[in-house]
Amino acid sequence: MKKLIATLSARSPWLYRINAGSCNGCDVELLTTACIPRYDVERLGCKYCGSPRHADIVLITGPLTARVKDKVLRVWDEIPEPKVTVAVGICPVSGGVFRGGYSIEGPLDKYLPIDINVPGCPPRPQAIIEGVIKARDVWRARIGG
Amino acid sequence: MSSLDNPTSTLPIGPVHVALEEPMYFRLDVEGETVRGVELTAGHVHRGMEALALRRTLFQNIVLTERVCSLCSNSHPFTYCMAVENLAGIPVPERALYLRVMAEEIKRVSSHLFNLAVLAHIIGFKSLFMHVMEVREIMQDVKETLYGNRMDLAANCIGGVKYDMDAELTRFLLSSLDRVEGAVRKIAKIYGSDVMILRRTRGVGLFGREDARGLAVVGPVARGSGLPLDVRREAPYAAYPRLSFEVVTEQDGDVHSRAMVRMREMEVSIDILRQCARDLPAGPLSVLLPEIPAGEALARSEAPRGELVYYLRTDGTETPNRLKWRVPSYMNWDALGVMMKDCKVSDIPLIVNSIDPCISCTER
Amino acid sequence: MNDILPALFHMLVFPGGLFAVAAGLLLKGLDRRVEARLQRRVGPPLLQPVFDLIKLAGKETLIPATANRAAFLTAPLIGFTGMAVCAALIPVSGAYSGLAGMGDMLVLFYLLPLPAIALMVGGSASSSPFGALGFSREMCLMLAYEIPLLAVLLAVAMRVGAAVGGGAELSLSAVAAHQIAHGQFIADPVMWPAFIAYLLFLPGTMGVPPFDVPEAETEIIEGPLLEYSGPALGFFHLTSALKSVVVLGLGVAMFFPAPVPGGAFVNVLWFLCKCAGLMLVSLTVVKSATGRFRVDQAFTFYLRYPAPLALASLILVWQGA
Amino acid sequence: MFGFLKILAANVAKGPSTDPFPFVESPAPKRFRGKVRLNPALCVGCAICRHVCAGGAIHIAGRPDGSGYDFTLWHNTCALCGLCGHYCPTGAISMSSDWHSAHPQTEKYDWCERHFVPFLACEGCGEHIRPLPSALTGRIYADNDVDEAHLARLCPQCRQLETALHLGRNGHEDHKRA
Amino acid sequence: MKTTSGPDPRLLHGLETLSLKGGFHWTEDRTGNRFYWFRLDASEGLTRAAELLAAFEARMCTVTAYDPAREHGRTRHEIAYHFACAGTMVTVTVPLFEGTRSVPSITPHFRNADWNEREFMELYGINVVGHPNPRRLFLDETLDRGIMNRVIPVSVLMSGASSTDLWERILGGRGAEAETPGAGETEERA
Structure with a gap:
């Protein structure tokens, strides 16, 4: 039963960036991936949400700059557990x-x-989708599927 | 009308906010839905790139400058390379000059499409946003096929370009341009006539001609307020002296006229691309590099967001003594103070987007 | 006792409760899928809203430190309960004629704003400045769209009332029964303005473009919903699904309630089809073809178009046209 | 709004434009700059790639026993700019069109292109050297009728000597003929 | 094609009189765009130069502060003010003497100099006299003012991006650290 719930839950991974x-490179590519018909992550059940709490x-x-660090960590804390973190582009992974x-x-x-890395400068949208799918698998395992 | 509660309150927007592509912090004093004061805190994307540039060789800096910002990512290495070439007096082959213009104009079309799409996104017009982004995908495919990446073209090197065009790629480019041109015409019609867009953008974020002159704004912001500023015309570079094009202006100085400037500029860019494809001269792509002497040089270009300036100072070593750049958005931020005066909270993202701000450019 | 059991059944299983929840989620799924098609996308599976709810049920509920805990947590329940009651009042012609009793249209009129009020309570309890902005926007919008709604309800009630002997007939089941016997209002030119007004009312009450101002994502990051997470957020989604069944079902009952020959089951399906049709016309296509009004523009829109339209019908009915 | 309805209708008629990617492979165009690949047979260890790499992604280190050197390129800091390939004199470095880059955090530091490039003993003096790839010798000695294969297996000093001798011999013969 | 004909000769003459002896020249790029370069006598001349440029409707483009020598233990600054004037670029450079750490603000003449001046205030630790809003601009409070004055040792210049620590993790014990093989290097450089 728990497994079934986990499997069904994993069909609704909501994204936040x-x-x-x-x-901007990775950021724009994320927006492109998350929001446009060509990549349509909604068919994977993804929804792009505006609030970290969702x-x-x-x-x-x-690359995590000095001034944005605290804010990023704070927003990350606001995301309810269980969650999966994906680093997109070479900057968050290594500083690039x-x-x-x-x-x-x-x-x-x-x-x-971090759970999944998607290096690239910027990565192709398909690579980001691949990262999301891998993240979804991590997430399913985390909630017990 | 909804100022039921206290007269003024503080509304923080950012630094992590959906409507902002990038982190920027606005502190608004609002009275109900009306904005009375704006204070902005920048620096969230400050990566200390000018210090990094001093630790990179002249070659590595081509790649570094390309990462200043990925929306105008071709303009940066392009102008940087021009600065090096101006400094050392390197004669760039004619073919390379045309190829550089092509890369530049391809980026301009997709950058403008992106900005216009985000406009639709901000007013909640999701389908239109998607429609414009789908058109942009045609340009993304052009970039991926011609240069191998959807954002960072890596087209330039010091003394020329790194890639070539052949008959097949030219055919592909031209057929893509035909598709984009048809779609852009339709989109222009929608932006020019859709009631929803007109009601949200006309008369919003007013910025007059005198303000534009006083704050020395550049690019579509200046041209949207009727100032015909365009480096491609004012101080032509690369192959622009040999191309014919119009400097687009609009007179109203509101969000809508800035959008329409971008809209019409895309058609101009498509025309420039066709001219380049037609007139592309034969010849080498780049020249062998001489020693880069000690000295200083400037280079300017018209990036999608406006005038871009590079200043390079060398001391005869492999790394620059100083590399400084001034991006178009840097000049345009101050204009927000004028545009946002007494606007509605709902209009803030719209106004911010109308200057097509590039925070990563501005803060480096 | 004999009265209570069926009433409970109607509240919890059909047409309220389980049935309404299932129907609402299905309608939402359909809405998302059709919207995707309009945008050249494949779209999510039909059951996506169900997956979303299951997922939300398993997440943690974070409560902002500065929030009013009690109000923050009860707000989602207010809306849900209100809509569950409403759902039991909707007649499904050929299968269920509505809860007996007079004046259920008035009850609906009073209960319908509950989800919006829940949003306002939740938004202000979360003590986020965006929640507060969402509050004032929701309030403003509600005032605007309640006016045409009231006029439409009155027009329908008086039309039926006039036929059965003067006054207003405020029982939905009587409204439906009257139309089944004497022709549906959708074929009645006098009621056309009211029908159009109702179509325009729907996107406002459901909070979809062009009237999604209280939850505007790109302006005030979903306003009141910003701070909600996990099951509490799930309740808001559930409420919204229920509400769509209620308002669409109300529209069906008021304008085209006629059943088709066949059993109850066939008629339940027929009812769902009519709801879906109404939804596609008034919500899905509209939200795909428009952007978002500013709150003042939304307000004036309601006063300028739907309100006069609905009043026009009302006056025509009153004049006995 | 009504103008846009036409577009919506056309959208429905045209059907989804979604790339079926996660279910069907999505090939990248020919010029796509994906993961960097090294052809060890062509690499001479000149390190120009490392010199121009802005991301500092390339590491070249000789083995202590002198048997050769290790070339390591860490994809997680490679900006995919293609300068390494552009300036590589032998064409050993190229960009593949492989764009699959998502990997779990546990593999972060293994996400590399690794090659061992062996040294050979110089046919002249026996010192460990990296033989010149034929692509390069072909270019350098295009106008000379020398034994390229032999020259390629010499260390720079021996090669210099050998070419000098060769030129000397030929020059001598030319002189005699004249 | 060019629509403009270059700055007014009176402006150029005026700036020349403010300049150091021999501190004026111009360069040209391959398209024929001119760049005028002036070196001022002292930072006091800056205010007068700004006045003059403003009178001739120049547009301030940007300001570059730099340390021309980058020598260890000494910082000396120069500030280059770049203007666009009738389609050409005019650069006015103010050399600051060693130990001098302040210049007058030109914001009274050019409103948009605000951010530029704040930027070199924080990056180079130069004081701007009469700046209307001397807050930090981009630099986080955790970072030192004048961060660009730190001299960078030449040894890290070449591949500043790589750190040994990182490479040890990547190499994971494979192939001990050793220097780059010399083989091939001489040929390729030739």
């Missing part, structure tokens, strides 16, 4: 071309438990 100082899968872009800058606090896994 956080921009941690990204150059989210299940959080997609983070950007910005690594070593005085204003860069990343990589993100210093502060948050």
Whole structure:
């Protein structure tokens, strides 16, 4: 029964994205992936939500700058458990071309438990979908499916 | 009308907010639904890129500048390369000049489409947003097929370009342009006549010609207020002196006229692309690089959001002594203060979007 | 005792309770799927709203530190209970003639605003500035769309009342029965303005574009719903599903309640089809073809178009046209 | 609104434009800049790729025993700009059209392109060297009739010597003929 | 194609008189766009230069502060003010003497100099006299003012992006750290 509930729940992964100082590339690609007919994540049950409190899968872009760090961590805390975190683009994963800058606090896994990485500069929308599907599997396992 | 409660209250918007593509913090003093004061805190996307640029070689900086912002990501390395070329007096081959213009105009079309799509998104017109984004996908496919990436083209290198066009790709480009042009015409009709769009954008975010001159705004914001500012015309570069195009202006200075400037500019860009495809001269793509001497140079270009300036200073080593750039949005932020005066809360995202702000550009 | 059991059945199983919930979720799923098709998308599976609810049930409910806990948590229940009661009042011609009793149209008129009030309570209890803005917007919008609703209800009631001997007939089952016997109002030119007014009322009360101002995502991040999560948020979704059955069912009962030959089961399906048709015309297509009004524009819109239309019908009925 | 209804109607008629991707593979165009690949047979270890890499994604380190060197490219910091391939003198580095990049956090540091490039003993002096790839020798010695395969297996010093001798011999013969 | 004919000669002459001896020249790019460069005598001349430029309707484009020498232990700044004037660029450079850390604000003449001046205030620790709103602009409070003055050792210049710590994790014990093989290097550079 629990397994069935987990399986059904996993068919409704709602997405939320956080921009941690990204150059827009990954961010725009996330918007494209989440919202347009060509990629239509809604057929996977995804919905793109505006409030962190509604989210299940959080997609983070950007290298985590000094000024945005606290805000990102706070918003991340506002997402109810269980949740899955996906790092999109090379910046949150490693700092990318910005690594070593005085204003860069990343990589993100210093502060948050990351589950899935989707490197790329920016990754193709299909790669982001692939990341979401992998995240969904992680999530299903986490809620007991 | 809904000021039932206290006269003024504080409304924070951002830094993480759906309507803002990027983190920026606005503190609004609102009276019911009317905005009385705006204070903004920037710096959330400040990555210290100018310091990073001093630690990268002149080559690495091509890639670094491309990551200033991915919506105008071609303009940055392009202008940076021009600055290096101006400094060292490198003669860029004629073919490369045309290919650079092509990359630039392709990016302009998709950047403008994105901005217009977000306008629809902000007024809650989801289907129109999706429709415009789908049209943009044609341009995304062009970028992916010609350059291998949907955002960062990596088209430029110092002394020329890295990619070439052949007959097949030109055919693909031209047929894509035909599709986009037809779709853009239809979209222009919708934006120009749909009641919902007109009611939300006409007379909103007014910014007069004198304000535009005083705050020295650039790009579609200036042109939407009737100032015919365009670096492509004012100080032509690359292949622009040999191309014919119109500098689009609109007179009303509201959200709608800025949108219509972008709309019409896309048609101009498509025309420029056709001219380039037709006139593309034969020849090499890039030249062998000489030593880069010590010196200083400036370069300017018209990015999708307006004038972009690069200043480069070298000292004869492989890394720059100073690399500084001024992005178009940097000049346009101040205009928000004028535009948002006494506007409605609902109009804020709309007004912010109308200057097509690029925060990652501005804060570097 | 003999009266209570069927009443309970009607409240909890059919047409209120289980049936209404199922129908509402199905309608929502259909709405999302059709909207997707209009936007050249594949769209979610029909049962997506069900998956969403199951998921939300398993999430944690976070309560903002500054919120009023009691109000924050009871708000979703207010709306839900109100709509569950309303659902039991909707007649499904050929299967169920509505709860006996007079004046259920008045009851509906008073209960229908409950979900909106729940949103306002929840929004202000969450103590978020966006919730507060959502509150004032919801209030403003509600005032605007209640006027045409009242006029439409009165027009229908008086039309029926005039036929059965003067005054207003406020029983929905009588309204439906009258139409089944004497022709549906949708074929009655006098009632056309009222029908159009009702069509325009629907997107406002359901909070979909162009009247989604209280929950405007890109302006005030879903306003009152911003702070809700988990099961509490699920209740809001459930309420919205129930409400769509109620308002659509009310529209069907008031304008085209006629059953088709066949058993109760066939007529339940027929009722659902009519609801779905009404929904597609008044909600799905409209929200796909429009953006969002500013709150002041929404307010003036209701006063300028649906209200005069509904009043026109009312006056015509009153004049005995 | 009514103008837009026409578009909606056309949308319904045209049907969904959704890419069936997660259920069907979605190939990238030919020029797509996906994961960087190294052809170890062509790599000479000049490290120009590392020099131009803005993301610092490339690591080249010789083995202590002198048997060769390891080339490592960490995809998680590669900006996919293609400069490495553009400036690679032998064409050893290229961009594949492989865009599948999603991976779990546990594989973060293994998300690499790794190659061991062996050294050979110089046919002249026996020192460990990286033989020149034929693509390169072909280009360098295009106008000379030398034994390219042999030259490729020499260390730079021996190769210099060998070419000098060769030129000397030929020059001498030319002189004699004249 | 060019619609403009360059700045007014009176402006150029005026700026030249404010400049250091020999502190004026112009360059041209391959399309024929001119760039005028002036080096001012002292920072006091800046206010007069700004007045003059404003009178001739120049548009302030940007301001660049930099340390021309980047030597260890010494910071000396120059500030270049870039203007667009009738289609050409006019750059007015103010060298600050060692130890001097302030310039007058040009916001009275150019409203949009506000952000530019705040930027070099925080990045280079230069004071701007008479700035209307001298708050931090982009730099987070956790970071030091004048962060760009830190001299970068030449050794990290080349591949500043890679850190050994990171590479140890990636290499995971494979192939011990050693220097780049020299083989091939000489040929490829040639």
